[in-house]
Amino acid sequence: MxxxxxxxxxxxxxxxxxxxxxxxxxxxxxxxxxxxxxxxxxxxxxxxxxxxxxxxxxxxxxxxxxxxxxxxxxxxxxxxxxxxxxxxxxxxxxxxxxxxxxxxxxxxxxxxxxxxxxxxxxxxxxxxxxxxxxxxxxNKNPKFLLKDSWRLFNLEDNHTEQLIKANNLVVEAYKVLNAIPETAxxxxxxAKEKAIEKFEKGIGKLQELNCSKEEISTWKHNLAIARSRLDTWRNREGDNIDTRSDNCIKALEDHSYVIDSLTSIEKLEKPLQIYLAKSCIFFVQLYTSRKDNISNNHMSESVKKKVQDLESLESKAIRLCPDDNIVLQRYGRIKSNRQQYLEAIEIYNKSIEMFPDKYFNWFSYASRRAAYYFHSKKLIDEKSDEAEINKYLTLAYMDGEVCLQSKCTQYCMFQMAQICFERAMPIRNSAMSFGCKNINFIYEALEILHETLNKRDIKKDAKIYAELGKYYPFISEYRKSIESIKTALELNKWNENYSECFSHLCNSFMCFYDESKDRNLLSEFRYMLKEAKQRECDKWVTDALKTMKTDFPEMLSNLIENMIEWDARGCEDIVKEVLQPEFSVRDDMRERFEMKLQEGSNQESDINGPAEIQASETSESFKYDFFVLHSEKDKEWVNFMLRPQLEEYDDVINFRGCFPSRDFILGDRIIDSMEKGIKNSCKLLIILTPNNNCDKEMQFYKNVCIHSMIESKAKEKTVIPIVLKNCEIPQILQTHVPIDFTQKNDWDRLRMALTVNMDSTLELEQKMSALSCKGPDEDEN
Structure with missing residues (x-):
């Protein structure tokens, strides 16, 4: 470095x-x-x-x-x-x-x-x-501020003071969102990267000054700890395995130096004995937990020799410091890593008996909670006695409560939700079964996960959204499950480890369709299956189709009809798979599919059925919160990602948008429908991708819409460009501050931009400040 x-x-x-x-x-x-x-x-x-x-x-x-x-x-x-x-x-x-x-x-x-x-x-x-x-x-969360302002905006008798307060709440939410651009x-x-840099610099100076071996060793130990902690946080970030491997090997090298240096000293003071013991046990724990990600070829001979005899290092650590809390904690972690959970629990018990203070010894409580939980999972997999499973889950829950009262980390909250879910005793008889024996624990698990997401210093983690999507079906909230899992897949970039997550998504779609018989869900489901295909997750799609064939054959038939009718060319691979003999589809589908391929794929013109746009030029309020302008090629992202995030966000904030594919009256002139839609909409969203530059018709409509917004009676109407993919921003939009969706879908900023009352005469500095994109030299991460 x-x-x-x-x-x-x-x-x-x-x-x-x-x-x-x-x-x-x-x-x-x-x-x-x-x-x-x-x-x-x-x-x-x-x-x-x-x-x-x-x-x-x-x-x-x-x-x-x-x-x-x-x-x-x-x-x-x-x-x-x-x-x-x-x-x-x-x-x-x-x-x-x-x-x-x-x-x-x-x-x-x-x-x-x-x-x-x-x-x-x-x-x-x-x-x-x-x-x-x-x-x-x-203490302040932008989502809470946004909800408070939303409630004020939607009171029946709006007066000036309410509007001022509502607008100010949105501006405050902007400031909170911008004040801390990165999560804890x-x-x-x-901080760990900076620590390692400083450790290396300081140790280098000590070596130049020929300082004692003891002093250099103590700082080398702390350097190794910094490397290990960096590895832990990078693991949660999903860092490159090669990078993590190099970092782990360097930490092992540092611990090895400490072990060799301090062992060579005949009479060690007690503090240095503790450091020697800690380096021994940390070496074993680090290698045990990371050995699958470490390349042995890059290790020094000294490290390789120690790796071959880990048991002697464990024994040495326990012999030197049998009552040291940190040695006991790490020794327990070694046992947990080897799935020897009951032995690990005994070690943590000894640590907690010595240091029962939940604040000082938080790590032992947290580690014992994890050991109880994973042992109960092991019993579940082995189909052991239900009373025995409940016993360990209850003990895990008790330790989880201690952790939440002392040092409440994201992982503490996440695992506590998992423990609650298992205590609910979900029924696993069928892939489509969403029953449980204690629904209250499901509600508690959901509450904990939402509280985790509401903590401003916590990174938005795909795992949290995946768990939400897994739990919601048990309370029949299939739509929320779908949106949560979509977010999880998006955050994790459809990582191959998320096949189970996609399975939960498909199950929620199937149950939601079975409950509502809403044929519009078929188009949304079609879009998600296409996304999986495009990202080469073929097995995910195949498993979903097989589940549908077994549990929802009628839905499968309707889905294939939808694909053939509206997007035969785009769904060609999926339809061909279902047309295989084992799916037993009707013969007429094959014939219609071949005809559609020859004709060329039709464009879907109606997602949820047309909704008439009524002129309301004399009305003080707007029928729609926003109007969406986009290229035909970006229609599916608009309909199946943007629309649910804005119209179905939660029980409090529900925007109403005007979407051409849904809300234009069939047979009307497009330009007339656009003018009506804009007059009835508070704001204009323009989706920018490279497709816009290739679509001359889109460019024409875009200019018409912007001029219509400018010339409308509401002079303060806002044009919000959304840069979905990197592209050249048209000159007519270069005076408008965009929201950058190229790195991540920034829904929070978009909702705030839609919430702020731009039609009021209030002079609000910074009301759109949070919409600014990062410059090319800034680091998004």
């Missing part, structure tokens, strides 16, 4: 740590107890770094500035050349308005600032701070 080009700057306040936003009391409680434990038990080389973090954390607690000042002054009295503490104390004094005291310590800082050893230890202290998983605590997940990845 290349060394940073930035100049050295001591202090933790300038690192951009997430603790600059106040942490919740639980997070503060956990970290304070962890840091206090480390400050008492770690080697002397690490203690100043830990005490610095304690002081910085105290600074953000209510009435904690005095405590922070006293802690830093005590630290400096013992270590007068501790650069980070000096810089931190200067910052605290300036915040307290004590400039003279700040200047006094600045002189002391300047006198030690150029000392190479002080610099090295300062850099390593900063690296250590960045290793920890600080979390943001955002992404911040943690960047």
């Amino acid at each position: 290349m060394a940073s080009k930035e100049s050295f700057k001591p202090g933790l306040f300038d690192l951009g740590l997430n603790i600059q936003k106040k942490l919740s009391n639980n997070d503060l409680n956990i970290d304070r107890k962890q840091f206090t434990y480390h400050s008492e038990n770690d080697p002397s080389y690490i203690k100043p770094a830990i005490r610095n973090m304690l002081a910085v954390q105290s600074f953000y607690i209510d009435t904690g500035r005095t405590r922070a000042r006293l802690m830093l002054e005590e630290l400096i009295s013992e270590h007068p050349n501790e650069l980070n503490a000096l810089a931190d104390l200067i910052y605290v004094y300036k915040e307290m308005g004590r400039e003279k005291d700040a200047d006094r310590y600045k002189s002391q800082l300047d006198s030690h600032k150029n000392n190479p050893l002080c610099q090295a230890r300062s850099i390593l202290g900063q690296a250590n701070a960045l290793t920890y998983d600080w979390a943001d605590d955002h 997940h992404e911040k943690k990845i960047k």
Whole structure:
């Protein structure tokens, strides 16, 4: 990794740590107890770094500035050349308005600032701070603000004060959305990358200064931990396996160095014995959990030798520190990785008996919860006694509640939802069965997942949406299941591991159709099957067709008729598969299919049936929230992705759009229908793709629509371009700020743009600021 080009700057306040936003009391409680434990038990080389973090954390607690000042002054009295503490104390004094005291310590800082050893230890202290998983605590969620504004906009007696308040809520939602452009997940990845860079730089300086083997080893251990934590967060990000393999091997190399260096020292102090034991157990745990992703060819001989005798490293760690909490936690993880769940549970029990504090020992509770859960899953697969399964699920649930009350992470909430789902005892007799023995646990699981998504500092994870899609059918919410799984597939880019997710999507479509007999669902289902085919997920489609043949033969017949009638050419491969003898379709379908192929595929003109557009020029309100203009080739994305996201978002926010394929009256002139639709619509959405530039008719209609919007009575009508695929933006739209959908479908910004009341006479600065796209040099991720 290349060394940073930035100049050295001591202090933790300038690192951009997430603790600059106040942490919740639980997070503060956990970290304070962890840091206090480390400050008492770690080697002397690490203690100043830990005490610095304690002081910085105290600074953000209510009435904690005095405590922070006293802690830093005590630290400096013992270590007068501790650069980070000096810089931190200067910052605290300036915040307290004590400039003279700040200047006094600045002189002391300047006198030690150029000392190479002080610099090295300062850099390593900063690296250590960045290793920890600080979390943001955002009390405001843009979705909640948006819903509040929506309710105000839709009150029967709207008055000026209500409209002002509603608009301001949307503007505030914009600000919240823009204030934190990246999630805590992404911040943690960047923090670990920065930590590794600083560790390497600081250790390099120690080696140049011929510092002791003990000091270098302690920092090497912490470097390995930073690499492991980076690997964990990258795993959740779905990073490239090769990148993760290199990172894991480097972590194993670092632990190997610590083991060899500290083992060669005859009489180790107790803190260094703990570090040796921890490196032994971390080495085993890291290799055990990542061995499938690690290439042995790139390992050094020292690492290969240790890999061949992992049991001796385990024994060494337990012999050196049989009662150390971290050693026990990691030893339990090793057992869990080997699916020896009952042995892992015994180890976690010992850890919790020694340290029952749920804040300090949160990791053991969380690990035991996972062991209980996975053991119960194992019993379910083995079709064991239901009482035994319930016993372990109940124990998992109890530990899950402890975790939610202490350090509530995304994974804690996600697994708690899974535990609730299993406690509901879903019936697995049939692929199409959605029964369960305790519906209340399904509701609790759904509530937990929605709470997870509403946490502003959590990355939108495809797994969460996939679980939502899996649970919704049990309460007969098939439409919500469909939209959740669509989002999961979109976020995960139709990864091959999501075949089960696609299966749930198809099951929801089938059950929804069976319940409603809504033939319009066939067109939407057709679109999803085509998407799967285009993404080379042929087996997914085949499995869906076979399930339909078995459980819903009538729907299969209607679906194939829909494909033949409206998109024979686009669905040719799917239709040909169903026309095979094993599907037993009617002979007339084959004949109609051949005729359609010869004629050329018809364009579907009606999705949900025509809805008459009535002129309402004298009305104060609009019939439609938006009008959609798009190329014929982008029609399916508009009908089956955009429409459900805006019209069926949730029980509160439901926009009403004018879609040409659905709402134009058959037989009317297109240009007349467009003019009527625009007059009755508050906003105009224009879908931009390369198809627009090739479609001269689309260009003509686009110009007509924009001019119609400009000349309409509502001067403040908004034109919102949506860049669906990278393309040249037409000159007539270059003065309008677009929403960029090329990297991800940004539904939140689009809903906010549609919610803000652009027709009011209110002067709202920044009301459209969140629509701006990132520049070409900005990193979307």
